Amino acid sequence: MVTSPKLEAYGWGERWTPGFREVASSWPDAQPGRVVRHDGSAVLAVTVDGALEHLHVPPGADPPPVVGDWVALDRSAQVVVAVVPRHSLLRRQDPGTGGEQPLVANVDVVFVVCGLDRPVKPGRIERSVTLAWDAGATPVVVLTKADLVADPERRAETVRRGGPGIDVILTSATTGDGLGEVRRRCHDSTVVLLGESGAGKSTMTNALAGGDVAATGVVRGGDSKGRHTTTARHLYPLPSGGVLVDTPGLRAVGLSVDLDAVAATFADVEATAAGCRFDDCRHDREPGCAVIEAVATGALATERWENWTGLLREAEAAERRADEHERRQHERRSGRGAREAQRRKRQGR
Ligand SMILES: Nc1nc2c(ncn2[C@@H]2O[C@H](COP(=O)(O)OP(=O)(O)OP(=O)(O)O)[C@@H](O)[C@H]2O)c(=O)[nH]1
Ligand SMILES: [Mg+2]
Ligand SMILES: [Zn+2]
Known part of the structure; x- marks a missing residue:
């Protein structure tokens, strides 16, 4: 395992070594580092000896490194060669x-x-x-x-x-x-x-x-x-x-999240919703809605109910967008595959 007290100050530890070894296996000279700032086509990263260095990120890097990423870097070439699998x-x-x-x-x-x-x-x-x-x-x-x-x-x-x-x-x-x-x-x-x-x-x-x-x-x-x-x-x-x-103050905090994250934030409301008569209750005007009931009795604040339904709809929309993106990617890939096959056929292979 690569140990470095300087890197440990930035959070390095055993938690990251298997992932690092995996992505660095084809780069014998690669060293671990952590991205501290992102500057367009370069990142500022801390290296094993604690020095902060500007490193180039090759176009098309997948995934592109972001702040907080552990990376494998080639210091002689001043380039990021891989991103260690993320935990979050x-x-x-x-x-x-x-x-x-x-x-x-x-x-x-x-x-x-x-x-x-x-x-x-x-x-x-x-x-x-x-x-x-x-x-x-x-x-x-x-x-x-x-x-x-x-x-x-x-x-x-x-x-x-x-x-x-x-x-x-x-x-x-x-x-x-x-x-x-x-x-x-x-x-x-x-x-x-x-x-x-x-x-x-x-x-x-x-x-x-x-x-x-x-x-x-x-x-x-x-x-x-x-x-x-x-x-x-x-x-x-x-x-x-x-x-x-x-971080810079965000002007807009748009959600790109799954529904479980909304459920975790509103665990108390979700527990109430478990008492709704219909499994697919929209908690809007359905009969037997336990959430509307709780709002009526004052057990649940109107604002929290509104925020919950608002975020649910937003997360649903984000999931639909992600599904649509996934579908288009798939079509593009399979389209490319079909064209390849045709080309090979024409060439008699
Ligand atoms: N009285 C008082 N003022 C504070 C406190 N914390 C921050 N401030 C003041 O609030 C102002 C804004 O603080 P910043 O730390 O620049 O705010 P920021 O969240 O980093 O803002 P952005 O970088 O624009 O997103 C400054 O004038 C600070 O001095 C505090 O605990 N008490
Ligand atoms: Mg600030
Ligand atoms: Zn309901």
């Missing part, structure tokens, strides 16, 4: 193409970061939590700027009640409150910060990394909107253990 992948719907956009690979925990200097939006938290479950990671809600509000505990309690089963950590980068808990959650893990511009992701990154590694920006006075200070995803090792990925 954070992805969203590409706002441009409607397809799937991979964001960060090999993620263990997603911090859903919300600033208390603005209203906390349950719908946005549920969306990000769903992305985390979809990735194969554990979501944790991190509320920042506790120093700016009079009743932070009450605000945290509201978020806890709104998203049952998910840990909520209250923090302030100004006073340092809650940062010990955040550090503990990062230990031995790769953690991604997801949240609106101005939520305080880069400020938290600096507090945990113990220096000004990431640029931060002020928010607008009127509506607390951020200025999109961070422009690229970047992975940092933490002196207290673990790895943190700072």
Whole structure:
């Protein structure tokens, strides 16, 4: 096994060696590394001796490496030769193409970061939590700027009640409150910060990394909107253990997820829905719908019911798109196969 204390600070360990050996088998000189930033046709990666190097990614690399990926690299040629099989992948719907956009690979925990200097939006938290479950990671809600509000505990309690089963950590980068808990959650893990511009992701990154590694920006006075200070995803090792990925504030969190991820986020609502009279209940106006019943009695908040059905429809649409894509790929492949066969026949082979 390849050991390297410098690489271990970036999360390297036995977990990754079989995958590395597998993809590097035809490259005797290949060394492991981890992508810390993506720069167009190159990546910035940390290497076995801890140096950060720009490496070329050959066009057509499959899959194209993303931040968080472990890769096999050829240092003399300064090129990425292969991507180690991923354990998890954070992805969203590409706002441009409607397809799937991979964001960060090999993620263990997603911090859903919300600033208390603005209203906390349950719908946005549920969306990000769903992305985390979809990735194969554990979501944790991190509320920042506790120093700016009079009743932070009450605000945290509201978020806890709104998203049952998910840990909520209250923090302030100004006073340092809650940062010990955040550090503990990062230990031995790769953690991604997801949240609106101005939520305080880069400020938290600096507090945990113990220096000004990431640029931060002020928010607008009127509506607390951020200025999109961070422009690229970047992975940092933490002196207290673990790895943190700072990300730009996402304008749109479109889902490209399977239905199981929505079910995990709304486990409480799904449990209620098990009591619906019809198996294919749309929880809309069907007779005997246990969900509508729960909304009527106040056991289930109207907003949570609406967010749930909204995300269900969105995930269904994403699955239909993926199926359609798969079908077209298949047709293209089999079309190509048929043409090949015809050509061989013409050539008398
Ligand atoms: N009072 C207070 N201000 C904070 C805290 N955390 C962040 N801020 C301020 O919030 C503003 C935005 O912080 P950033 O860390 O740049 O936010 P970001 O989430 O990285 O934003 P983008 O990079 O644009 O996505 C800065 O002015 C920070 O000083 C906190 O805990 N308390
Ligand atoms: Mg930032
Ligand atoms: Zn129902």
